[in-house]
Amino acid sequence: MIRFVLFCLSCLLTTVISAAEQPPNRAGEFSQEKYFAGFTKPFISSGVFLLDAEQLKWQVTKPVTNTLLIKNGQVYLENAQGEVVLQPGAAPFVSLLQAIISHDLDALKPQFTFSADTQEGCSLLLPKDQLLSQLFVSFQLCVVAGNVQQVRLNEHNANYTIIRFNYSAPVKPTTAEASDIN
C-alpha cells in the first residue's frame, strides 16, 4: 500500500517536473510541508531530486536522510543502513510512470480527471484509481514559465502536503548512486 502510494506520487512528481517541456535532465531542491489537522505547526522537510532519462531520485536530507529511487520500472528505498532495497510490487505501475514521464496525456486520462484550478497556472488532477481516490481528494499542480513550482496533495481528512521546487540549486546526492543499482 505504502509502496503503491509512494510510487504513484513519485510518478506524479516526475510528470510534474517533465511537464514543463524542459530538457529531460532535471535537478533541484524541494521543500515539503505537511499540514496535519489539529497540529499546531506543519512538519517541514527538505531535500534534493534528480530526474534524467533513466531514473528519478528523491532524497530527503532534513531532518533525516531518506531516499527513494525509481529506475528501470522499479522502486527502491534506501534503508537506515544505507542499503538500497528493491520494493517489490511496484513494477505494475511502470506503464503509468512511462506515461507520466513522456507526458502522455492519452495514457494519463484514463487514470486522472483533469480540471482547471481556480488558481492561475494551476490544474487539478482527480484520481480515478480506487485506492488513490480513497486517500486523496485531488492533486494540485502549479506551473510557472514551464516549471512546476508547487504540488499540493489534498487528503480527505483535511491534511494536506505542499511541495515546492527550486531548480536552480545544485544537487549533491549523498548515497545510492543510480549506477549502483542494476
Add this chain to the structure above:
Amino acid sequence: MARRFIAFAWLLALVLLLTVVIVLQKPQIDSDILALMPQSDTRIDNVEAHFFADNKQQIMFSITGKHAKQAHDKLNEWLIANDLPARFNVPRIDVLSQFYAPYAGRLLSQEYRAALESQQAFNTFYYQKLSQLADPFVSTTIHLDTSLSLGSFLAQQMQTLQTFNLEENRLTVLHNDAKYYLLFAQINDNAFGIEQAQQLTASIEQQLSQLAVDFEQTTVRYSGAVFHTSANASQAKYEMTLFGTLSLLALITMIIWVFRSSVALWLASLTVLSAILGGATVLLMAFSEVHILTLVFAVTLIGIAIDYSFHGMLDLSSGQANGYSRGVKVALLLSLLTTSLGYASLYFSPMLLLAQVGVFVVAGLFSAWLCTLLITQQWQHQLIIAAPIINIANKLKKILLCWLKLRRYVLLASVLLIALCYLHTPVSFNNDVRLLNASPQTLIENEAFHLSLLGRGNGQIMIMFADDEQALLKQLASFKTTLSLQYPDATVNVLSDLLPSAAMQMRNSALVKEKQQQGFFTEVENMTGQPIIVSTKVLTLDSLLTSPLAPFIEQQVMISDEFVASWFMVTDVPTRVLAESASADPHLLVYNKVALLSEGLAHYSHSLLITLGCAILLAGFLFAWRFGVVCAFKQMAVLAVTIAIILSLCSVLQGSLSIFNLLGSLLVMALSIDYLIFYQVNQLSRENIIAISLSAVSSMWVFGMLAMSITPAIYSFGLTIMIGLIAIFILAPLTLAMPKRKEK
C-alpha cells in the same frame, strides 16, 4: 397366475419393508468423504467446513499476454452480468484506523518496537515517517495517535494482508517477469449440482473461447472446484451411459440366448431386485446415516446375486428333478455361507463404510438366496436350455477335462507369470488420492499455476487449537516466533498478528508508558501540540469480529464450546519440519486434505486386505469341513494364486495398486468361492459348466467392461475383475479330483 402373484407379493413385501424402515429411521445420505476416514482427527471434521467451505465456491482467472487488460475488463463485465460477483475487497484504511484507534499503544509493529530501543532510533523512525512523500497510514492515523504506533501497526498488517497489486482497480501480480491480471468470483451454493456445474462450466468456457478469438496472443487460465466437479461428472456420466447400456444389452442378450425365454430375464432381474431391496432394508435398519460411497461399493452385490439365479435356473432347466437338485441346494447354501462370512468380517472393520458394505451385501445375498429358493423354482417348467448352448457346454466340458490333466503345468505357468510380473514391477500400494483424479490435465496444471501466482505454491495450511481465545493467541505467537528464528525467510501470517494476546497488549502498553516516562515522546508532543495517550482498552476477538476485518477474521477463526481454533498458511518451510512441529505439539495440526484422503484410503486398503485374508481362511474352514482337508488345500491354493495373479498383473499394468484393486479382488473372491463350491458339488455337469460360464461372462460384461474407463478408480476396479475372472475361470476346475456325476 399363482406364481406371478407370489413373485409380486414377495417384491411388494420387500418394498413395503424398506418403506417402513425409511419412514421410521429417516435415514440420511452422507457425502462427506473425510467423515469416513478413521484416522482423521475429529477436530478437523469440526473446523473444516467453517474454514474452507467458501474456497469451494471460488473461481479464479488469470489473464496474461498482449491484450490482457482488455480481456480482463471484458471477462469482468461478463462475470458481473452473469451474477458472478468479484470476491476480492480491499479494506479501507480510514475505516480500519477508526476501529483500531481506541487500542493505540497496545498494538506495536516490529518496526515500532525496534524504534523504541533508543531515543535516536525513535526520532529517526518518526521523522522518516513524516518526511515521506505520502504514507496513507500516517495520514489516516496521526490525528488519532500522534505516536504513530497505530500507523506503523496498520502498515505492517496491511502489507501482509494484501498479496496483490492494485492497478487502475485491477488486481495484478508479477510472476516470472510476466504480468497477470487476476479475477476472483464467487459462485452460488447450488452450482455444485452436477447439472448446474456443467452449465456454468460450459458458459464460462464459451466466454473464454470468445475472448481467445477477440484477443489474440492472450492467455486466460481458470481454476476452481466447480470445474473439477463438472469435468469428472461429465466423464462419469458418459461412461455410465456407455458402459451401462452396453453391459445391460449384453447381459439381456446372453440370458435370452441361453434360455430363449423372457422368463429367465424376469427371474434374473427379480433376484437382483430382491438382493438390492433386502440389502437396503437391513442396511437402513442398522445405520441411520448411510454414506453415498456405500452404495457405490455395494454394487458388487449385483454380480454375486445374479449367479444364484443362473445356478438355480440352469439346475431347474435340466429337468432331472422336480424343483432343485440336492447338489444345487447344498452349493447355494454353502456359497451363501462362505460369501456372507467373508463380507460379514467387514462389519467388524473400523471403517464405517466397509461395515455398511458388509451389512448390505450379506443381507442382499440372503434375500437373493431366499428369492432363488422360493420364487425361481415356481417357473421350472418354463426354463429350458437352448440346444446350441448344450453343445457348447459339452465341448467346454471336454476342454476342461483336458485342462484338468495339465493342471501341474497350468499351476506352474501361473506361478511363473506371478514371478515374472513381480520381477517386472514389485507389488506396491499407492493410495494417493490424486491418482484417482479424472480431471483434464489442463485443469490440474491451471490449479497448480494459480497456487504459485497466489504465493501458495510451497505453502502449507496449519491449524492451531486451544482451550480459549487467549491461549490460542499465545500459542500462535509462540509458534511464529520459534519458526521465524529457525527459518527467517518463512512467511507465517497468524491471527495473533492482527490480535495480540491480552498479555502481549499489556506488555506493549507498559513498554510505551516506560518510554514516555523516559521522555521519548516529548519532542513529538511539543511538535504536534498533542499529548500521547496510551490506551488501557484490551482488543478482544469479539471486538475484532465487529471490525471491518470481520469477514476475514470469521473465516480464519472458529469458536466452539469445546475449543477455539485458527488456521494459517506457512510458506518457505520444509513440510517435514512442519510435520515434526505438529507431531510435537498436540494443539497443532498440518492440514493437508490430499494427504488425509490418501491416508484414509490406505487404511481402507489395509482393512480390505485383512478382509480378503479372513475370507480365504473362513472359506478354507468350510471347504475342509465339507470337502476334506486335501480338497480344501487345493481350493485355498487356487484362491491364493488367483489373488496373486490379480495383484501382480494389475501392478504391472498400473504401476502400483490402489484400494479399487482390492475392492475388485473382494468381488472376484466371492465369485471364486462360489465357482469352487459349485465345481466340487456339481462337478463338470453340463448345467454347472453353463452356470459358471454364464456367471463369469456376465460379471465380465458388467464389471470387466469398466476396464475401458479413463477414470483411474473405475479402470482399476474393472481391470481387477477382468483379470480375476479369467484367472479363476481357468484355475477353478483344477481343484477337481476327477469327473463325477451330479449329486442327487
